[in-house]
Amino acid sequence: MTALLTEHGHLEVEPTLRELHVPSSTYYRWRHAEKEPCERIRRDSELAAQIQQIHTDSGGIYGSPRVHAVLRREGVHVGRKRVERLMREAGIAGISPAGPRDSPAATGRPHSPPTWCSAFSPRKHRTACGSPTSP
Numbered sequence: 001m002t003a004l005l006t007e008h009g010h011l012e013v014e015p016t017l018r019e020l021h022v023p024s025s026t027y028y029r030w031r032h033a034e035k036e037p038c039e040r041i042r043r044d045s046e047l048a049a050q051i052q053q054i055h056t057d058s059g060g061i062y063g064s065p066r067v068h069a070v071l072r073r074e075g076v077h078v079g080r081k082r083v084e085r086l087m088r089e090a091g092i093a094g095i096s097p098a099g100p101r102d103s104p105a106a107t108g109r110p111h112s113p114p115t116w117c118s119a120f121s122p123r124k125h126r127t128a129c130g131s132p133t134s135p
Helices: 002-007 013-020 024-035 039-057 064-073 080-090
Strands: none
Touching: 013 024, 039 064, 039 080, 064 080
């Protein structure tokens, strides 16, 4: 909404809002939020910087559980899932001592063993019970 009115300077605010059925209070709240982000967004950016620093200091090894533990030791009150979310958004990941897990995408194998409804036979017909035998 704010981008529309910013791009098209010839449009007046109130008639545009009326035409789009948007309350003017909503528009002005959006404008205010663009200039001054809420407390949660400010706190997230501060935490993201702290998380980045802790991760860098660890040599890129620490994942979210260890980063969360370091933050708690430093007296920062933050939830584990918030740390996970901020690390995910920043593209930060720890290194597992066991190495990367075998995922279906990495191995090329299906996620679960084949069942009667996903198994296929070289025969081109249906079996006696009616289950498919070929794609």
